[in-house]
Amino acid sequence: MSIAPRKPPLQFALRLKRALGGKTGWNGLAAQIGFAAILAWIAYEIVANARTNLETQHIASGFGFLNYNAGFDVNQSLIAYNNSDTYWRVFFVGLLNTILVSVIGIVFATVIGFVVALCRLSPNWLLSRIGGIYVEIVRNLPVLFQILFWYLAVLAALPAPRQSISIFSTFFLNNRGLIVPLPVSEPGLYPFLVALVVGIVVALGLRHHARRALFQRGQMIRIWPYLLGCLLGLPLVSMLVFGWPLKFELPQLKGFNFAGGARVIPEFVALTVALSTYTAAFIAEIVRAGVMSVHKGQMEAGSSLGLSRAATLRLIVVPQAMRVIVPPLTSQYLNLTKNSSLAVAIGYPDLVSVFAGTAVSQTGQAIEIIAMTMGVYLLLSLTTSALMSVYGWRINRSMAA
Amino acid sequence: MTDLSASSFVRQDLVAERAAPAKTTGFIGFVRTRLLNSPGNILLTILGLLLAWYIVVPTVKFLLVDAVWTGKERTACLAEKAGHEVGACWPYIQAKLTQLVYGFYPEAQRWRVNLTYGLGAALLLPLLMPRLPAKGINSGLFFFAFPVVAFFVLHGGGIAGFGVSWTAGLLQLFEQSIGGAGDLLVNLSKSSAIAPLPWALGKVLVLVGLLIHWLIFPLTWLRDQLQLSSLPVWGDFLVTAAIVSAVLFVLGGGMRTGGRALIGSLLTFAGIAVGIKLMGLDRGGFPIVDTRLWGGLLVTLVIAITGIVASMPIGIALALGRRSSIPLIRIFSIAFIEFWRGVPLITVLFFATYMLPLFVPGNFAVDGLLRALIGVAIFTGAYMAEVIRGGLAAVARGQAEAASALGLSWWKTTSLIVLPQALRYVIPGIVNSFISLFKDTSLVSIVALFDLLGSLRASFSDPNWSTPTTAFTGFAFAGMIYFVFCFGMSRYSLFVEHRLNAHRRH
Numbered sequence: 033m034s035i036a037p038r039k040p041p042l043q044f045a046l047r048l049k050r051a052l053g054g055k056t057g058w059n060g061l062a063a064q065i066g067f068a069a070i071l072a073w074i075a076y077e078i079v080a081n082a083r084t085n086l087e088t089q090h091i092a093s094g095f096g097f098l099n100y101n102a103g104f105d106v107n108q109s110l111i112a113y114n115n116s117d118t119y120w121r122v123f124f125v126g127l128l129n130t131i132l133v134s135v136i137g138i139v140f141a142t143v144i145g146f147v148v149a150l151c152r153l154s155p156n157w158l159l160s161r162i163g164g165i166y167v168e169i170v171r172n173l174p175v176l177f178q179i180l181f182w183y184l185a186v187l188a189a190l191p192a193p194r195q196s197i198s199i200f201s202t203f204f205l206n207n208r209g210l211i212v213p214l215p216v217s218e219p220g221l222y223p224f225l226v227a228l229v230v231g232i233v234v235a236l237g238l239r240h241h242a243r244r245a246l247f248q249r250g251q252m253i254r255i256w257p258y259l260l261g262c263l264l265g266l267p268l269v270s271m272l273v274f275g276w277p278l279k280f281e282l283p284q285l286k287g288f289n290f291a292g293g294a295r296v297i298p299e300f301v302a303l304t305v306a307l308s309t310y311t312a313a314f315i316a317e318i319v320r321a322g323v324m325s326v327h328k329g330q331m332e333a334g335s336s337l338g339l340s341r342a343a344t345l346r347l348i349v350v351p352q353a354m355r356v357i358v359p360p361l362t363s364q365y366l367n368l369t370k371n372s373s374l375a376v377a378i379g380y381p382d383l384v385s386v387f388a389g390t391a392v393s394q395t396g397q398a399i400e401i402i403a404m405t406m407g408v409y410l411l412l413s414l415t416t417s418a419l420m421s422v423y424g425w426r427i428n429r430s431m432a433a
Numbered sequence: 434m435t436d437l438s439a440s441s442f443v444r445q446d447l448v449a450e451r452a453a454p455a456k457t458t459g460f461i462g463f464v465r466t467r468l469l470n471s472p473g474n475i476l477l478t479i480l481g482l483l484l485a486w487y488i489v490v491p492t493v494k495f496l497l498v499d500a501v502w503t504g505k506e507r508t509a510c511l512a513e514k515a516g517h518e519v520g521a522c523w524p525y526i527q528a529k530l531t532q533l534v535y536g537f538y539p540e541a542q543r544w545r546v547n548l549t550y551g552l553g554a555a556l557l558l559p560l561l562m563p564r565l566p567a568k569g570i571n572s573g574l575f576f577f578a579f580p581v582v583a584f585f586v587l588h589g590g591g592i593a594g595f596g597v598s599w600t601a602g603l604l605q606l607f608e609q610s611i612g613g614a615g616d617l618l619v620n621l622s623k624s625s626a627i628a629p630l631p632w633a634l635g636k637v638l639v640l641v642g643l644l645i646h647w648l649i650f651p652l653t654w655l656r657d658q659l660q661l662s663s664l665p666v667w668g669d670f671l672v673t674a675a676i677v678s679a680v681l682f683v684l685g686g687g688m689r690t691g692g693r694a695l696i697g698s699l700l701t702f703a704g705i706a707v708g709i710k711l712m713g714l715d716r717g718g719f720p721i722v723d724t725r726l727w728g729g730l731l732v733t734l735v736i737a738i739t740g741i742v743a744s745m746p747i748g749i750a751l752a753l754g755r756r757s758s759i760p761l762i763r764i765f766s767i768a769f770i771e772f773w774r775g776v777p778l779i780t781v782l783f784f785a786t787y788m789l790p791l792f793v794p795g796n797f798a799v800d801g802l803l804r805a806l807i808g809v810a811i812f813t814g815a816y817m818a819e820v821i822r823g824g825l826a827a828v829a830r831g832q833a834e835a836a837s838a839l840g841l842s843w844w845k846t847t848s849l850i851v852l853p854q855a856l857r858y859v860i861p862g863i864v865n866s867f868i869s870l871f872k873d874t875s876l877v878s879i880v881a882l883f884d885l886l887g888s889l890r891a892s893f894s895d896p897n898w899s900t901p902t903t904a905f906t907g908f909a910f911a912g913m914i915y916f917v918f919c920f921g922m923s924r925y926s927l928f929v930e931h932r933l934n935a936h937r938r939h
Contacts, residue, residue, distance in 0.1 A: 055758035056758060056759055056843075060758070060759040063759055063762070064759055064760070064761040064762065067761055067762055067765070068761060071765070073610070073611070073614070076614050077792075078792045080613075080614075080617075081791070081792055081793055081794050081795070082791045082792055084794075084795060085790070085791045085795050086791065088795060154477065155470075155474070156467065156468060156477045156478060156481065157463070157467035157468055158468060158477075158478050158481040158482065158485070159477050159478075159480075159481045162481055162484060162485060168920065169916065171919075171923075172868075172872075172915065172916050172919035172920045172923065173872070173912055173915050173919070174872035174873070174874075174875040174886070174915055175872070176875045176878070176879075176886060177875055177886055177911065177915060180886065180890065180908075181908045181912075184890070184893065184904050184908075185905050185908050188904065189901065189904070189905075370776070370778075371777065373777040373779045373780060374779060374876070374879075376779060376879055377878070377879050384777070384779055384780060384783070388780065388783050392783075392787060398783075398787035398788050398791065399788055399791065402780060402783050402784050405780055405783075406776045406780050406784070409775060409776045409777055409780065410772065410775040410776055412775075413774070413775035413776075414771070414775060417771075
């Protein structure tokens, strides 16, 4: 007969105390009740004051206004919009414009940031100095200052359309913005896209197959000719069969303005340039820190195993550096997205500008509109930080294994 | 012998000298190893030189060579008048300098702004030099006395009472609010299905309000008596000084050890009395300058310094709250921090400008500058909390355990053992968030405050100075100011980091 261990005493009171007050026990509970009372009092004051203030100022409350006519124009929108659309539509127009400028800014910021980081890491003294000076100057000036600088000083100093600065006669830069060729779809577009997607899927499958063969049977399969065939050959064949997928409509100067092509508004140009150069300075520092965080011995170990320099970088240094780089890089992307709200200073129609700016001044419903705007940004940053904690958890798991 | 000499080779003459190794030191060596060591690098060097040439030369040309230095109005900065290509238009900066530094602060009162700048610098500089003594008094003066003095100097106005009146007023407001909430609940219970609950809660609240009313009755009575006397401010001041000093004396340990606390308190009050007398606060103080007249660098610095001073306590409280084991406080801190860190500053400023006035009683108009200050303080406080939390996590757990073993309470452990070490660890982080705060102050120009950037933008629209180079000149000037402040702070942060890590260096 085995001796079963005695059950621990239930200690009901102790558990209750622990659950209610944490480590501090009943004192903690008392503190919580007091704290809750204070919070409740503040909440009551806010609600009561807001109600009386709204009544005295004759401002409606609730989200009904979202279905009213907005009645103002927006100078750039990705979806069809005119001034008889509702505030809901305005919200989405602003949101899409924010996303547009953020995505394009992020792409440029990443490219510039990596280039500047490479400059800073270069053994060439002059180049690393130039990179360093760029980072110091850009980081130490306010981003709003830079946005206004590009908008009020640089873009305003550009010539009128007739004297546009022409880049290869396809892009034209003048004080009304950037005129770019407009892609127009041709009948060959859909077959081309299908061929591209099929090519990518087949290429991914091939790569998966080759890796499995390598890891499970130790068999090296040469796949790059097939990859090339899939990724370039298939779309090329589709182009030969069905004709060009896109035609570019070149802008041409007619009279005082340009006909054809698409016009990128100067606000967008200024905002994108300022945000991407500003964020690039921070990205450059992050990338540099990431690369420098990989111990020199890793590189040496790689070359002592007979790997080429490129293979060492690709297989050993970059994966380790990426672990250090990715989390702060994401937070910089998030910062860029949040900084895009400064569009309101130059009148680019982003979410804050059209919704929290124009819509608030028209309806006066500050509480609802600003709460919605904050909610969008909050959702974005909470999602990002959740993704980042999953990433961190996976990295930790792979390091522990 | 002959065998030996035949079998071994003996060199008869000296080996020819080898060429000296390539020089790797000095200027020549530096150029060889760091600039021209491979064809690729030579190409990069040439590229870099070209880049530098095309940036540095036009900049110098614009700022110095082609610049116009004297003039009275815009025609001086036009190419036709100057006779050459015109660069920076410095007379424009001269004309707008006062606006960029003081805003529309009345000319006769500008000495007050200068006095505040001087006072701030005199208190801040010793604080930044690690070698100088008396950091405690110095930081106390900078973080507590200076903001108050600066408010009365810059804004003007006097005080009608002192501690007793203010406390009595605040408590009375609180009592009215509690009583109002109770009455509301009682009224609500008449039209509610679950009538007894709100009714009982309402009655309890009314009762609490009544209790507070009687508890603070001596204080309100004292205030009324003091206000009737001939010198209300000084009477109030004396009573407050006596009460606070007595309380500190008792708390400090009575006759045994309380002397120190008593002397400290009396000295502080003496200092306050000197301040009140010097600024004449009891007789109305300086003439009031409305904050709408403030502008330029003044607003930038006011927001930055207030943000720094206010965000520290907010940040420390939130960081401690986030590490607290009390669930509600921890959850509240996490939610508060994550909320304000998750939204852009401009929406926070919109919140403070448009929503905050709706949340306070209608008769309680909040000044435009104050609204922005509240927004900035909350926003920076949330960021500061994360920085300080990092410092708290860096303090070895044994420190707090040792303090508990010595029998120190949580408050003493935190304030005497953990926080001082934690704050030392994160000084570079704190300075970095001050840099971003300083840069972020420029955002207030969007909510109709005229900080340095806002004043600059306003000055562009002056037709008297509209020339092709006005905007570039203005941005160059403001950029230099921003750069000097931010770069200075970042160098200081590096210096402190270096100093703190002195023991880790070899």
